[in-house]
Amino acid sequence: MIWQxxxxxxxxxxxxxxxxxxxxxxxxxxxxxxxxxxxxxxLWAVMGAVDVAFTEASVGAGVSTVFFVAAVFRxxxxxxx
Amino acid sequence: MKALxxxxxxxxxxxxxxxxxxxxxxxxxxxxAALHVSPRYIEKTxxxxxxxxxxxxxxxxxxxxxxxxxxxxxxTAGVACFLLLRRREPRPGPSRVYRHRAxxxxxxxxxxxxxxxxxxxxxxxxxxxxxxxxxxxxVCRLLIPxxxxxxxxxxxxxxxxxxxxxxxxxxxxxxxxxxxxxWDLRTASLRMRExxxxxxxxxxxxxxxxxxxxxxxxxxxxxxxxxxxxILMVDPVAARSLGIFFVExxxxxxVMATMVLIYKNLASEGxxxxxx
Numbered sequence: 001m002i003w004q005x006x007x008x009x010x011x012x013x014x015x016x017x018x019x020x021x022x023x024x025x026x027x028x029x030x031x032x033x034x035x036x037x038x039x040x041x042x043l044w045a046v047m048g049a050v051d052v053a054f055t056e057a058s059v060g061a062g063v064s065t066v067f068f069v070a071a072v073f074r075x076x077x078x079x080x081x
Numbered sequence: 082m083k084a085l086x087x088x089x090x091x092x093x094x095x096x097x098x099x100x101x102x103x104x105x106x107x108x109x110x111x112x113x114a115a116l117h118v119s120p121r122y123i124e125k126t127x128x129x130x131x132x133x134x135x136x137x138x139x140x141x142x143x144x145x146x147x148x149x150x151x152x153x154x155x156x157t158a159g160v161a162c163f164l165l166l167r168r169r170e171p172r173p174g175p176s177r178v179y180r181h182r183a184x185x186x187x188x189x190x191x192x193x194x195x196x197x198x199x200x201x202x203x204x205x206x207x208x209x210x211x212x213x214x215x216x217x218x219x220v221c222r223l224l225i226p227x228x229x230x231x232x233x234x235x236x237x238x239x240x241x242x243x244x245x246x247x248x249x250x251x252x253x254x255x256x257x258x259x260x261x262x263x264w265d266l267r268t269a270s271l272r273m274r275e276x277x278x279x280x281x282x283x284x285x286x287x288x289x290x291x292x293x294x295x296x297x298x299x300x301x302x303x304x305x306x307x308x309x310x311x312i313l314m315v316d317p318v319a320a321r322s323l324g325i326f327f328v329e330x331x332x333x334x335x336v337m338a339t340m341v342l343i344y345k346n347l348a349s350e351g352x353x354x355x356x357x
Contacts, residue, residue, distance in 0.1 A: 047107065050243040051136040054235075058251040063340055066258055070348040073357055 006046065013039045026072045034065035130321040132240045140245065141325040145304040149289050152246075152332050156286045159339035163279070166351035179203040207265060207355040221263035228256040236333040240322060246332025250285075253333065254340030266349055266356030269341075275353060278342040285335025289328045296324070304328075 016036035023029045037060030044053035105112030122139055132138040140148050179188045182204055197205070229252075236249030261269035293304040301308025306324020307317035315323065348356035 051134075051140075051245070051248075054243045054248045055251075058248045058255070062255055063251050063258070063344075066255070066262075067343060067347055070344060070357055074347065074350050 006043075009039055009042055009046075013043065024078055026075075026077055027069065030065060030068035030072055033068065034061050037061040037064070129318065130325065131318050132322055132325060134240055134242065136243070137239045137245055137325060137329075141328050142304075142306065142321055145293070145328065148328070148332065149286075149293065149304070152286050152289055152335050155339050156282050156335050159278075159282050159342045162343045162346050166346040167353075168351040171352070171354070178206040178208070180206055205267065205355075213264070217263050221259055225256045225260055228259070229253055232256065232333075232337075236329055237326070239329055240325065246329035247336055249329075250333035250336025251340060253337040254344075257337075257341045258344045261344065261348065261356055266345065266353070270345065270353060273338075273341055275342075275345070278338040278345070281338035282335045282342065285331045285333070285338065288331030288334065292324060292327045292331070 013036060016032050016039060020029045020032040020036060023032060037056055041053045041056040041061060044050075044056055105114075109115065122135055122143065126132060126135045126138045130138045130142055132142075177190045179190070179198060180186070180203065181188060182202060187206070188203070232249045232252035234249075235244035235252060236246055239245030239249070257269055257273050260272065292306070292309075295312075296305045296308040297303050299308040299311065304324075306321040306327075308320075309324055310317045310320035313320050313323055345353055345356070
């Protein structure tokens, strides 16, 4: 891939990772984590690991985000610390 | 304390980043990982298993033992979720809301009834119910069969294209979760009951281990699908390809059922009566 796009995706991955840790709203953290997984999926696909990218897209970005959202709905939404 | 933690994180992170400089280049044919067994897989996979997708053949054949226990891990995660979250006692709070199907009248019962009213006459409504969007409900209803078809394709076509049991199973499970999200949890539970999810995730692991044990009984090694050739009435190479397919079906079953099981328990606080 064009290295500029590669760099942009990498920076977005970092932003999503730090954001998911820093955000106080747990729902926002879950969404950011999903976005992180999807960007990682793009990176796997760029590196030629299509099977891993597929798994990352379905498990990481898909189902685990739903699990997080379901868990957040059943707990308090904002983190105390 | 926070500053100390940040300093430690920065130090360890810096060390890790500086260590990556010593890594072999991306795609370097002389890297240690590419020198040991990789050439054998790349050269012999077609000869050994007649599977074009090397990743699938490594995952389910050469390294089949690993994948069997990965499936077991998924199964164990589902069992753990069930044991931790599942609750038998009904939801606290006495009132329940029903809609009379024929007239559309909403009935609120101040006491939880001893026996549920007949579901074909009264439809139970979630406590935090919002009117369902007609477009979302019907688009999801139309989409779900195609999602499931794609999931089956991913499981069965893992030999030739990216995919396999894990991805296909997750897609199949996600289709049931989509039904629970767009309609309600009870509708999805009618399609896939709790007993079915538990049984299917156990049967998936059983299929995987059973194929391995069958190979053992036929005189081969555990998970050596070539030993199944006399039963399948094909040559050993095709038997390995078919054996991969059987275990992928097992993985797909286990993963699909476990995903639905975990979602149901998470979304309904283990009561399985109403969810998101």
